[in-house]
Every structure is written in C-alpha cells, then in structure tokens.
Amino acid sequence: MITTFAKNQSLILIVDDEAFSRMQLRLALEREGYQIAEACNGREALNICEKTHPDIILLDAIMPDMDGFECCTRLHSADFSQDIPILMITGLDDQESVDRAFAVGAIDFVTKPIHWPVLRQRVKRLISESQVQKNLEFANQELQKLVTIDQLTQVANRRRFEEYFAQEWKRLIGEKMPISLIMADVDFFKLYNDNYGHQLGDRCLQAVATSIQNTVQRSSDLVARYGGEELAIILPNTDTPGAVTVAENICSAVRKLAIPHNCSPVSSFVTISAGVATMIPQPNFHYQEIIVLADRQLYRAKTSGRDRVEFSRAGTYYDQD
Template identity: 70%
Template sequence: MIATAQESQSLVLIVDDEPFIRMILRHFLEREGYKIAEAQNGREALTAFNQLHPDIILLDAIMPDMDGFECCTHLELLDCGKHTPVLMITGLEDQESVDRAFAVGAMDYVTKPIHWPVLRQRVKRLIQQSQLQQKLEAVNVELQRLVTIDGLTQVANRRRFEEYFNQEWQRLKREQRPLSLILCDVDFFKSYNDTYGHRVGDRCLQEIAQAIKDIINRPADLVARYGGEEFVVILPDTDVEGAIHVAEKICHAVRTLAIPHENSPVKAYVTISVGLTTQIPQPDSDLEEMIDEADRALYEAKAAGRDRFVQNILTTQK
C-alpha cells in the first residue's frame, strides 16, 4: 500500500509495518505541513522511493521480510538516494543497533515511544541539511564548468583541453586505439580585427566556435579554444579517414557562414586553415609531439594558400 496526502512542499516517506504507527506519524507530519507517502515494508519502500523521490525517509528498524537496516543499505546503493536523508525509528537503543543504523547510512534516529518535539526538529533539520548540500553541489558543478569554459566562445578553454587531451592520450595508449587532433586557425584574423574592430572580431570567433561545435557532436569529442583565433578538436577513437571528414566539414562550415572579410587575400569572406594528425599513442611517444605535428600540418595549410586542411605534412585541398 502506498498512499499520498496532497499537501505542502517536502515529501516524507513513512516506512513501518504497523498501520497505527504510520497513521499517527502521518497525522503529526501533515499538521507540520509535509506531504506524506507510506510504505508498509522495506521492499515497498524501495519501490515508493524510486517512484516518488521523497525529501526524507522515516524508516522503522524492525520489520518482517526486509528490515530497516537492509532497506537502508539498498537505498545507499541508489544514485538518486545520495541526497535523501534516512531517519531511523527504532525501539532499540543499544550501542550495537545505533552503530548499525549509522553504518548502513541513516543520518539520525529517534526511539519509540516517539518524542514528538524531537521528531519535528530532526525532520526539519535533516531536510534543510539535504537541501543545502544539493545547492552546494550544484554551485560546485557550475564553478567547475566555469573554470573549464572559454568565456567568449563558450567552448572548452585551454586548461580543459590540456586535461582532457592528457586523459584520452593515456587511455588510448593503454587500449592501443587511434586518437585524432585537429588544430584550426582563422585566416588573416588580425586584418579582420583591424578592419572591423575587436567587438565584431569577438562575434566572428563566437560564430566560428558555434559552427565547429555543431559539427562535433559525439559525447567523447571536445572542441576548445586553443588561444586567440585558434581552436582545437580532440577526436578519440577516430582514424585518419574520420578526422579528414571532420576537418573538411569544419572548413566548409566556416565558408558557409560567409562572414564578410573585404581585406582577406584569400576570399571576400572569413576562412579557416586546419592541420590534423592521427596517432595510436605508443608507450615511448609524447602527446606534445602530437600537438607539434598538428601545428606543422596547420603551417603547411597556411603555406599552401589557406582555406584548406592538411593531414600531417601532406596537403589535402578540398
């Protein structure tokens, strides 16, 4: 049996095999302004938890089939349960039972017969602590995102690139699988800034970053601003043919933007030069060498006339 009263804000899941205990707990907590859900055993509690995601669980320690200790152990294993406090309700006050309650994940306990002012304060405190913890974690996630994102273009920054490139280099070295790196440079960008001004130049970089990001859509791939008008793309588990296909799409996407550049010696619009390389990282190889190789390919693309990509040292114009 799972019953829910339609009131107020925080949802309390009451788990007890005794209907009378559930009834008095429900009446007390409803008067305190909580919404209530009920379960009469541990297994039912797990089902109710997965369906309702309560803000707190009042869990009877001694129940048939699955007791509160075992139920609490199962709740701890659920990802979505990490923020949900469990308040154990027990008639046991011995040291072993109290230690066991905390060991399986209970945040606090109250004893039977229930002291209602104590229950009121502990429920309120545990919910507030849980909500505060969730807010702090959300803030930390956002702060972590901000320190790895380039403020202008909203793609990954140089720091994130270096962290992720090293991570994927080490992983693919172990697995002996290919890693591709694409280095991009906006052609004659200094001239563009001198002609149109830095604010327009910033908008140009934002459009190009978005165009590249729209192409790079696998979860494992990463687009980053390497510095200035340079962008870099990491393509794990991507062979030469796959990297060439992506490089060709990047060049085409930037051309398609048709951003006017009247002083470009190449075209009347903004273009991009691209260098790429693909390796299966070896135990004696160096990731810095791979960056240098992509950079040499980029230099070759510029020397060959720009608005093109080069794979390693071989010019491949598209």
C-alpha cells in the same frame, strides 16, 4: 504514478509498509509545510527516489521482503540517491540495531512510538544540513567551471585541454588505441576584427565555438579554446579517417553559419582551416608530439588556400596496419 512536486518546497519520502504509520507521518509533516511522497516497500522507494530526488527519506527499519537496512544500503549505492540523508524509524532500540542503522548509511534515527517534537526537529535539522551541502557542492561546481571553461566561448580552456590530453594519452597507452587531434583556426580573423570590431569578433568566436561543440557530439571528445582564434578538438579512440570526417563536418558547420566576412580573400563568409594528426600513444612519446603534427597540418591548410582540412598519418607514430 509519480506526482509532480513543487521545487520551492522540501520533499520528504516516507517508506513504511503500514498505511496507518505513513498517514500519521504524512499528516504531521504536511502541517510543517513539507511535500510528501510515500512508498510501501523498499523496491517502490528506490523507484520513487530515482524519479523525484527527495530532500530526505524517512525509512522504516522493519518491512517484509526488503527491510529498511537493505533498502538503506541500496539507496547509498545508487548514483541517484547516495547523497540523500536517511532517517531510520525503528521499533528496535537495542545497541545492535542502532549500530546497524548507522553502518548501512542512516544519518540519524528515531524509535517508535514516535515523539513528534523530536522527529520535527530532526527532520528540520537534516533538511537544513542537506541544503547547505547542496549549495556548497553547487558553488564548487561553479568554481570548477571558472577554472576549466573559457569564459568567452564557453568551451574548455587551455588548462582543461592540457589536463584532459594528458589523461587520455596515459589511458590509451595501455589500450594501444589511437587518439586524434584537430587544430582549427578562424581564417583571416585579424581582418575580421579590424573590419567589424572586437565586439563582433567575440560574437564570431562564440558562434564558431558553439557550432563546433554541437558538431562534436561524443561525450569523450573535448572542444577547447587553444588560444586566440584557435580551437582544438581531442578525439580519443579515433583513427585518421574518423578524425578527418569530424574536421570536414566542423568546417562545413562553420560555413553554414554564414557569418559575413567581406574582407576574407577566400569567402564572403567566415571559414576555418583545420589540421588533423593521429597517433597511437607510446610510453616514450609525449602528447605534445601530436600537437606539433596537427599544427603542421594546420599551417599546410592555411598556405594551401584556407577553408580546408589537411591531415597527417605518420608511420612513426601511427600503425596503419
């Protein structure tokens, strides 16, 4: 059974096959205010580590079945634990063992019998360094969000749209698989802003973008704010019928929001128009080609009455067979 640990206290995972050694370590570290999880072998350590994500691992080098060196190697190859600092505890103080400990990913080591003041300081230092690293990674992630996320709608921004489209276009050239694009526009949005004001206009865009994001559920699909009230949805590995279905679903989802729009000539609620285009990427074409096609279909949807989907499947670009 995995214990639930408090988030405001550092968690140390002790891995040792000897119960007495684990008890000594646990009592000494609990006095320092740390939370403790225990594993009696390498396999149990991997299982506990995946579920609890400790701040540091104290790992005995000599254990039956899976020794500390192999366990350390596995911990560093697993996604859930590769960044957790590992302090190896070993009765071996020869140069070969020390070199091996660092080679498999240990960040530090202490030898048995344990000198407790040394262990206390090394644990404190490693946890502090680990926390600094986590804070830096979080700050970098937040910075990346600022670079790639539209601050109003919280979907991808134009920059991220361009990057992702270029990436998927290149990938699908090799796979010879289709990619579809939906260009969607909020109908009569200028009239909405003029009538309800820009603050409600922003809320309207946020609601529409969220609705589209919730409708487009594949992790490989990207919803982006292309500009103004126009949103774009990239659908890799998607043919025309599949893309049209997605477009119809997002139009339906926006209608169901039932956002009042008393100035709209087509509905008493906010609606969107959508244009769909599909291509199998070719080396001699640029992804901008499909944007032109989808924009053309969006224009058709607008001039045909709005609140609808129009699509293109041009034989020059899309192999229907």
